[in-house]
Amino acid sequence: MTKLHEPGVRTLIKWATCYLKSKKIDSPRLTAELIAEKIIGRKRVWFYIGSEISVDKKKASLFKREIRRRARGVPLAYITGEQQFMGYKFFIPPGVYIPRADTEVVVEKCIEILNRIANHHSPIVIDLGTGSGSIAVSIAKKIKNAFVYAIDISSLAIKVAKYNAKSNKVQKRIEFLLGDLFLPLEFKNLENRVDLIVSNPPYIERKQMRFLPPEVKKEPDFALNGGKEGLNFYKRIIPESLKWLKKGGNLVLEIGYNQADKVKKIVETKKNLFTPVQIINDLNGNPRVVVTSKK
Ligand SMILES: C[S@@+](CC[C@H](N)C(=O)[O-])C[C@H]1O[C@@H](n2cnc3c(N)ncnc32)[C@H](O)[C@@H]1O
Numbered sequence: 001m002t003k004l005h006e007p008g009v010r011t012l013i014k015w016a017t018c019y020l021k022s023k024k025i026d027s028p029r030l031t032a033e034l035i036a037e038k039i040i041g042r043k044r045v046w047f048y049i050g051s052e053i054s055v056d057k058k059k060a061s062l063f064k065r066e067i068r069r070r071a072r073g074v075p076l077a078y079i080t081g082e083q084q085f086m087g088y089k090f091f092i093p094p095g096v097y098i099p100r101a102d103t104e105v106v107v108e109k110c111i112e113i114l115n116r117i118a119n120h121h122s123p124i125v126i127d128l129g130t131g132s133g134s135i136a137v138s139i140a141k142k143i144k145n146a147f148v149y150a151i152d153i154s155s156l157a158i159k160v161a162k163y164n165a166k167s168n169k170v171q172k173r174i175e176f177l178l179g180d181l182f183l184p185l186e187f188k189n190l191e192n193r194v195d196l197i198v199s200n201p202p203y204i205e206r207k208q209m210r211f212l213p214p215e216v217k218k219e220p221d222f223a224l225n226g227g228k229e230g231l232n233f234y235k236r237i238i239p240e241s242l243k244w245l246k247k248g249g250n251l252v253l254e255i256g257y258n259q260a261d262k263v264k265k266i267v268e269t270k271k272n273l274f275t276p277v278q279i280i281n282d283l284n285g286n287p288r289v290v291v292t293s294k295k
Contacts, residue, residue, distance in 0.1 A: 007060050008052035009036055016067045023071040031076055032067065038080045039063045073214035086138040090164050095156050097223035099134035102282045103200050106254045106289050107138045109280055110198050113250050114143045117195050122147060124190065126244065128181055128199035128237060129153075131223065133161030133174070135198055140170035148174045151184055153222065181233075182240050194244045200254035201233030202226045231262055238266050242273055245294040253290045260287035267292050 013032045020028035033044040039059055047053065055063065066079050077083040077098045083090050085099040086107055092098050110125070117123045122145040127136040130150035140148050152158050158178045165171040177184035203226040204212070216224070226232050234253065241251050251274075255263050264277045267290070274292045282288035 006054040006056060009040060009047045009055055010052055012036065012055060012060060012063055013047065016063070019067060020071060025071060031070060034076065034080055035066050035070065036063060039066065073218065075215050075218055078218065083132075085134045086141075088138060088141060088168050090132045090134055090137070091160060091167065092132050093156075093160060094218070095220055096154070096160050097131040097157070097219055099132060102284075102288055103135065103254055105280060105282050106198065106200060106252060107135055107142075109289055109291060110135070110139055110196060110252050111142045113196060113252070114139065114146055118143050118145050123195040124193055125149070126182075126185070126190075126194055126197045127151070128197065129201050129223075129233075130161050130176070131157050131200075133164040133176070135200065136161065136174050137165050137168050137170055139198075140165070140173045141168060146173065149177060149185060149188070149190070150174050151177045151179060151181065153178070153180055154220070181236060182244065185244065190244055192244070192246050194246060194249050196250045196252065197237070197241045197245060198252045199233070199237055201237065203230045203233065203254070203256045203259060205230040226256075229262070230256060230259065231266065234259075234263050234266050238263075238274075239270060242270065242294060247295070248293055250291065250293045254288060255290050257286040257288070260290065263290045 013036055016032035017029045020031055025031060037044050039062055040055060070076060070079055075098055077092045078094045081091060083092045083098055086104055090099060114123050125139055125146055125148045127148055127150040130136050130152045133150060136148045136150035139146055150161060155178055158176050162176050165174045202224050204224045206225055206228055209225055260279045267274050267277050273295055275295055278291040279287050280289040
């Protein structure tokens, strides 16, 4: 019930929808409802069942503030603090890369490969640049006997990924390591033993960084910037993966929409050591995943 002088949630959502629409924000109503859910602490279905829910002044002004932040280009995930990925909930604070739907194609390929292996033995997986842990956690959820080593150079990402592994109840099957790509794996005795290496590395060309949409610019530079041609990480990961993969072990890499040929060429510099490259498209029909395996 609305109290005198206190706005109702439906009124606030109506105002926010118009405001976000005028600022050309995608899905304005859904955005307003998700921010309201977070601040009011009730599932949005309750906003429309029964009589109007009143919102005290403090919460109403907090709601308006968050709506304005969204209008200024702060990503929704950084406001609500969460993002769904592969049907699981991930905590995502500012400073950590927000998992994208396109990366689900990468995970689905990993699951397909690992399902075959998991019938024979417990697969060992490496996730390079784990960020929020989205790929590592999803693999551990789907492949019940997999063990994942998940690495990131950002200590905040590692803290957040550990939290996400715990909240999704897979913390016992993921070891999180802080450091530069394969470096933290030294002394883990994993050489020639790994079934699958997966990575969604930073791959944006340095000169494109300043043309990114304002929302994306709010994400950390070190999670996006792939150097001069956007290929720095592939040039390191592809040759270094040979040390860790077992014979027949798979390498699954997310790539930018225009990088398939360039990344394929990097694999082909080690032609005798890798099987021919397979390219998989995302849901928009753009090349998104490079798959190869160690001969
Ligand atoms: C594009 S994000 C991908 C995050 C996550 N895997 C996902 O798909 O949602 C790239 C990640 O690589 C990490 N990273 C950047 N440089 C790295 C390095 N040298 N070694 C390990 N991780 C690195 C960043 O901190 C960031 O979390």
